[in-house]
Amino acid sequence: MSLQRFMARLSVISIAVSAFALGFIASEYRHSLTDAAPQPQVSTPPPAPVSFSEPLRLSNQPTLPEATTHAAFSWERIEQLMSLARFEEAIALLQDYLAETPTSARAWFLLAQSYEKIDNHEASLEAWFRYLDYEVDALKFEQAIAYVRRYLMQLYQKPTMVSGNVQWLLTQLNELLEFNTNDAELHVILASLYAKLQDNYQAQYHAMMAVNDPAMQQRAEDILAELNGTALPDELSIPLVRFGNQYLVNVTLEGYPARLLLDTGASLSGVSNVYTAKYPSLIKSTKPIRLNTASGTVDSVLFTVDSLRIDELAFHQHILALLPMHNMTEFDGLLGVDILGRFDFVIDQNAAVLRLQARQK
Structure with a gap:
């Protein structure tokens, strides 16, 4: 090989090595910028409702995403929206998802929490009861029952939270009672509400269901004593x-x-x-x-x-x-x-x- 051709090839190799080095340096610089950029924070599990001092958090939520045809939907996206207090957006996505996947316990759980965060207690309780319809884990089910009971007790004590809608509250308490028909305190509350509505038959029934519980006996007997369903002479x-x-x-x-x-x-x-x-x-x-x-x-x-x-x-x-x-x-x-x-x-x-x-x- 002649000296002239050798020098020409050496020049080509030198140019190629320089180009590779410049490309490598540029790539590393881009990576350093990416690593330095702040990453969005996703908090899990989803935030619990703020109404109670002991919010419910169901452990061991599924880590594999359920099948969905919604390109904008993911569990990570819902949790991110909730962590940013963008509950209306989370609700809209969850409602769309449930329209096609109505038996998703996880979706009902997140929907119930989102509604409670914006003080829509009627919609929140509806979602909680639907969650109970579909939850198959016994521990999570019992935790949710206890939470819903505390939720309804607070609404009973502060009826202004549901605009004083006694009939709606009666419906929810009766639905909760189906999960434990021997809950004497719930029976006493229902007896009291029915008595105020002058539904003496229902008031009598619920008071009688509670009267065998020693802790509720006196309250139940007091309600029964007030149900004067008959006219009486002076003596x-x-x-x-x-x-x-x-x-x-x-x-x-x-x-x-x-x-x-x-x-x-x-x-x-x-x-x-x-x-x-x-x-x-x-x-x-x-x-x-x-x-x-x-x-x-x-x-x-x-x-x-x-x-x-x-x-x-x-x-x-x-x-x-x-x-x-x-x-x-x-x-x-x-x-x-x-x-x-x-x-x-x-x-x-x-x-x-x-x-x-x-x-x-």
Whole structure:
């Protein structure tokens, strides 16, 4: 190779090496600028509602994104919007997503939180209940039930948060009650609300459901005592039948005669299953109840009689308990505080008479 050709090739190689070096330096400079730039912060899990001091955070949310046809939708995008307090945008994306994927528990969870953040409590509770419909994790479900209960208690205590919409609040409390039918405090709250609306039947039912809970018994009995569903003369004397050291009262249930033991310690009035076996038509409109008895707790039912008459007193659509008194034949049931507590009463033992007066307000 001639010296001239060798020098020409060497010149080409030198130019190529210089170009590579310049390209490498430029690339590293761009990377250094990118690394120095601030990165958007994404907080997980999504922020919980601010209404409570103990916000609910469901752990172990799925890390794999669910399938979606929305190009603008991602769980990371929703969480970022919520962290930036852009809840309306998050709500819009979640509503679009749920229109095509209505069983997504995670979407309902985030939607409930977003609505609560903007004080739309009606929409938030609706989303919470839909979340409960679709959550399959038992621990998350129980956490959510407890959270919704606290949420509704706060709305009950501050009804202005829902513009005093008592009917809406009743609906939500009843829906929550379906998850735990023995929640005595919820029953007392419902009894109180129904009493204010003068729905005495529902008030009576919920008070009776709560009266067996020692913590709620006094409140439930007070509500029952206020349900004066019958007119009363200034004073009424009802003859009693002596039964040892106790007394029996003659009543009629839808025209059928019955003898009830006067029991001022019984929260509920009721009749035995022996009695109802004679008159099975009485058992209708039943609802389950758990009764505390001397032998322990037993499951039974409440049922509604069209009429219950004691002398001149008439009670309509009254609720009685079916009492587990299998071997009792001397009397047919009990007359308890749910009726007696509606009056000021005295048992005149000498005359064997029950004296009733209207309760003093």
